Amino acid sequence: MSDPVTALGGMTADSFADIAEQPPRGMVLLRGDLSSAPVQRAAAEVAGVTVPAPNRFEGEMPALCWMAPDELLLLCDYDEAAAKVAALAEALQGVHHLALDVSDARAVFRVTGLDAREALAKLTPADMSPAAVPPGTFRRTRMAQVPAAIRALDDTAFEILCFRSVAQYMADLLISAAIPGSEVGYWQT
Amino acid sequence: MKRYSAFAIAREALRGHIGWERAWRSPEPKAQYDVVIVGAGGHGLATAYYLGKNFGITNVAVLEKGWLGGGNTGRNTTIIRSNYLQDPSAAIYEKARSLYETLSQELNYNIMFSPRGVLMLAQTEHEVRGYRRTAHANSLQGVKTEFVSPDRVKELCPIISLEGPRYPVLGALWQARAGTARHDAVAWGYARACSDMGMDIIQKCEVTGIRTEGGKVSGVTTTRGDIGCGKLGIVVAGHSGVVAEMAGFRLPIESVALQALVSEPIKPCMDVVVMANTVHGYMSQSDKGEMVIGGGADGFNNYTQRGSFHHVEETVRALVETFPIISRLKMLRQWGGIVDMTGDRSPIISKTPVENCFINCGWGTGGFKAIPGSGWAMAELMAKGASPLADGFEMHRFREGRFVDESVAAGVAH
Amino acid sequence: MTTRLARGGRLLNRGRALEFTFNGKRMTGYQGDTLASALLGAGQRLVGRSFKYHRPRGLVASGAEEPNALVNLGEGGTFEPNQRATTQELYDGLAAESQNHWPSLEFDVGVANNYVSRFLPAGFYYKTFINPRPAWKHLFEPFIRQSAGLGRAPKERDADVYEHFHVHVDCLVIGGGIAGLAAALKAAEAGREVLLIEQTAHWGGRAPVDGAVIDGAEADAWVKNTVETLEGMENVRIRTRCMGVGVYDHGYVLAYERLTDHDPHPDLPRHRLWKIRASEVITATGALERPLSFAGNDVPGVMLASAVRDYVVNWAVSPGDRTVVVTNNDDAYRTAIALKEAGLEVPAVIDARTAPEGPLVERVRALGVRVETGRAVAKVKGRAKVEGVAMTMQAGEGAVLEVIDCDAVAMSGGWSPVVHLWSHCGGKLVWDDAQAFFRPDPEKAPTGADGQPFVRVVGAANGAMTTADVLADAGADAQAAPEAAGPIEPVWIMPQGAGPELRSKMWLDYQNDVKVSDVQLAAREGYESVEHTKRYTTLGMATDQGKLSNINGLAVLSRSLNAEIPQVGTTTFRPPYTPISFGSIAGQARGDMFQPLRRTPMHAWHMANGAHWEPVGHWRRPYCYLQPAETVEEAVQREVKNTREAVGLLDASTLGKIVVKGPDAGRFLDMLYTNMMSTLKPGRCRYGLMCNENGFLMDDGVVARIDEDTFLCHTTTGGAEHVHAHMEEWLQTEWWDWQVYTANVTEHYAQIGVVGPHAREVLDLVGGMDVSKEAMAFMDWQDGELGGLPVRVFRISFSGELSYEIAVKAGYGRALWDMLAEAGREVGMMPYGTEALHILRAEKGFIMIGDETDGTVTPQDLCLDWAISKKKDDYIGKRGQARSHLTDPERWKLVGLETVDGSVLEDGAYAVAEGRNANGQRNVQGRVTSTYRSPTLGRGIAMGLIRRGPERMGEVVEFTRTDGTTTRAKIVQPVFFDPEGEKQNV
């Protein structure tokens, strides 16, 4: 069986922030009552990390990202997604939930650099200050004209999740937001 | 009334312009009128004017809480067109357009109707089909429109980028006899003519209550005292809901902010009005040279005359893409108005549950172009109890599911 | 004439000379110059022509309020009209042209208007050009447009790029004068996150120019220290060349940073539009000086006293050698002092006040300057330049006492706080009688989301007019020597008794040519509201938005109405403070980034194989695939025939796919769809219709039941997000106790249609799954493997052909597509686009959302009653469909249409009926909803909605044609091809 391809085949660009599309990523959507013990237990066991607080994520990889009060996004190796879905189904037998492999629905970009924050702040109305978006933040928002999620790995490295069909648009945006010489110099430390 | 003319100007010029009389009187309200119109915007003044002109009813007062023409009449982008899809819309907007053609002469006040033509761009196959449908409908409605080719579009408006590049222009619905007019002048011209017929235009007079006797309207209470009337016309656009509540009935209306903006003036570069509905923007160039641009409406109830900036951004984005040369022009001024939206985005010209009380509202984003037709229909409705031009615009059409929905074709109501 | 002074110029870098051109003439300035100071320095007094009368105009001001000095700047892709010379920093190679004249600035035929100006009073165009009617369109209007309009229209696409930037701050301080600096420092010391912005390239504002002394040192020193302190603080950010554009609701503020206007750069963003959310906004925007209204106050060489001071002190330029100062307040005396200190002559200070006194006045007298009190300027001598002023009594009517020779006039009518930003979001003003200006009313501040005031004003913008007051108002710890200033005496026209002749030469609005006499005329004619007067005279509607003229005009109006200024009130302040580029507003959203363009996993293949694109929402789908030397029409017809006769390949990835799961999923879908979904068996598919509450058809698609608890709902391409949101809305806001979860998995899958007689062979060739009639019946679905890839195959058909829709994970979509295309070769497979898809479905009489429906069409109208469950007592839209108009037997219903002559009906054609309605419109009885040339049947086919259509089979009706004739068409069943459905059931 041939290998899966990402939307942009792993594009990279060097601007004042480095931009790189990530290889195929396992993603499992889990909807359920996050306040219920069985769902928390199942999510934590299957993911191997604890359940994150609102607007946060736990673990770099595998990881659990908080999407909504009744929704988590599990990040794992691409090939493990199906097994994770099965494991969740197993663990949540008789519990109302929805677990799906959505690995191919999204594109993931990594944006790194001292001023990476500023490149993102050119695109999202969300408060991107270090205080508002510390490492561990998972912020769902709008970037230019599409919905996206920003995952703050550390102060200079972020992951952007967006739908696969707009991957090229997102790449163009990120590149234009990081034109060398267009640093704002706002959060430079 | 002293007539306006080049000769009058010459005469006055030679004596320091001391002889000009007031354009309209500012009288004290009388105790009783045959008809009271609430709202001295274009629609209210036009209603009063045609009550006098067409039906000889001149014992009329027009009450205005602020200054006449100070609402949406003086805040819109002055587009006048009648290329609507549905019969009732086409009828009243075409009536309005044809009245506009001779309004300057009729009022002896130059409202600067400029039949420069309106292009509605078709930028998707769906829009092409929609506008072709409208063209067919118009041909049966007595509205002269045609679907034109991209080349013709470029000819009519050289600053358009046909390639898009995103949404190539596939053609356009062209109404050659549509255009623009000087919005303030429309209100002022009607006001002057009404005043000349002996009607009282009473500014800074806010209606605070509506008096009824046995289900019949008997008058209004205002900040300048009680005023009795035989018939009452409510023509207050964004504040219709508030005034209707005084009369004790509800309207299928929501008030939202609509925005517009102008650029700094530049030498003429655009001789037509262009509407690009796929990307949500429309633009024309005023006689002063400003690019006049209409923005979108807020999606939430709003009585501030300010809108949200992202609508301005979306519109400007669309127009910079459609007319690349405007990118280096500058926005001079942005403003907002309160528009009254109905469930089908078409107006209400209707009797109400209160006898002898009539309402004209719900023009949403498209009222200016309708002013003469709207006044004509409202006057006929108030004088005779029925008007063919008002048929279809009853306030109770929604309960029957009888919509006048213009959004069904690609068109949007601006 | 005017010259660059040998010494001074606090903003100049004399070490760096810059070359520029004005109207092609080469000139030289220095780094630190604005275009205005450089022009003045180069002796260029005449800078433009006014809007209406084309009068010669020179610089009046030195900043954003300048009404006259607007130029065409640059060329080609960087050309920009109406650039303000006073806010444009000089750069090497700058090329500027003056505007609004023909043939030249020095000789402009438009000036003819000036000599007939008495025939062009305010609003003259409302009173004339009325007859003959055609003349307005063909003669008058073109003339008026041509003579209006200021700058040239750009010709080329903008060569520059722009960007946005979002920040959230505790405290935004707008204005980098001493008030702003002090306020920023105060807020910063309190530990708040502060952003301080200044519209010019320099900190300090007026104080250093006006010789303020702070903490015993020159203001410049204090400014320098304070800026350094702020720069050193972690919680402070400061930006120059960044203007506060507007203050909006909920603490939203726009700022306009001009990144490269002072130093053009091809690759970097030219402007950056800041979108700021501030908990508190402090505006320290200073004040603007007002002109005085005396006859000839627009002659080049007449300037604001403060501007004269700026040019001398900041740029070492003397506006004139002999400058008469005219004033009604003390401040202008500073100009006299500055001029004397620069070694220039001040023939006289003409003060309208009868007995001015105080240190400034004394100092001027001490410098030996003649001070005339109770005096006024009757008129300015000279046309294209000042030659002298005729002096008179302020109290009189203009009898000339003496003519004083001079080549410049410095005027001051007092100051007006800049209250724009305070007012944008609802801040109210009070009239300060003592100082004769409007200032912010602290009781009526703009309020934010919490209902509390969020804008504060400090310094001159708040009416604090001395350095000491400014610093105190801004809460500064610094001290300034108190400056005893005599009271201002409001002077709205000069002399106060001036007659019509003089009043018709007193300019209020320089750019729009509005004069005192115009405002008085407007008042006389009943345009009494300040808004009426503004619109009737165009006062304050020019590109300076009345920064100089509003208060003077307002005062003249209130006098004409015998009303108090506060009663008359001001016009509304609207953003932007000064004009900002459309490019900056559009930001990055241009070209490829104008809107998101959605691509399927097979996008690149379509590109490489001749796709002729059609935008569908944000998606781009192949309309057809062009082969060499083929027209679009030919391609479409070929694709249809080939699909019917061999097999076609369709990228159906854009179709929406929504998973609905839970114990209540069936019940939920029964409410959402008009038909019964809960009875669907796992493994089977069912076509469903979705309506809104009005009962109108909203979307349609095939629903597959995955297992007892789980359904997969397909939607139209445009419907995916919309339908998913629709589902979530009902689940979250109406039936939140139902146990249902949904997920939009549209983009997780690529979906490929293999359609046509040879479809099964193609799948067999790829191999891996038994898709035989026995193994997979029509409307079955199965999971399996094709070519080694896990797939889900639906045996459904939108074409009437044997057809399989194959869903595969998007990451493998291209791989599967390539395999199918390869395998399909042997059996003549070709890809087909959306138009062929439409024709294929039309031949079968299948409806298309958006064609047969338009938001006012019900399933009943489309004779889809078979898909409306009679068993259900409720579904979304059921009640709406019961309303009288929707059950009217006269409604237009779906039928097929066959032209009698075989031709193709026109898109959107209407079926005409007898007679006309009360409004004279031709009666109609239906319309075409879809119309195509059917390659399968070799003639035109169409669907349409016709009054009582299904009851009128065989009847011939007439449809409109663009050429005014009609086409006759017969009403038939909408299924034109294979009515028994034999082809899809093989």
Next chain:
Amino acid sequence: MLILRCPNCGIDADETELAPGGEAHLRRVGPEASDDAFEGYLFHRENPRGVHFERWRHAAGCGKWFHAARCTQTLEVFGTYSAQVTDPPQDIRDAITARRPGWRWRDIE
């Protein structure tokens, strides 16, 4: 440009991250409803100049619906709360009363 705090995720959402949803606390009427009731439900929207209750969806965010109590004249926000209630909760009503004594919306005070 509004900012509303989404009660579902706690984010202070920019207006451009939100989708407006019109009047709050509508009660759906079904097939049995009278013409009046149905017209009222679908078209007779509250349109007050003052206190208003409305629905929003945190569209570019957690995707959840919520309610907001807002003044249509000043845009002051009195509070946001769960979409899964049929009437405004007491704390919201109290917050409004504190700012707008004597307010009234439909039959709610």
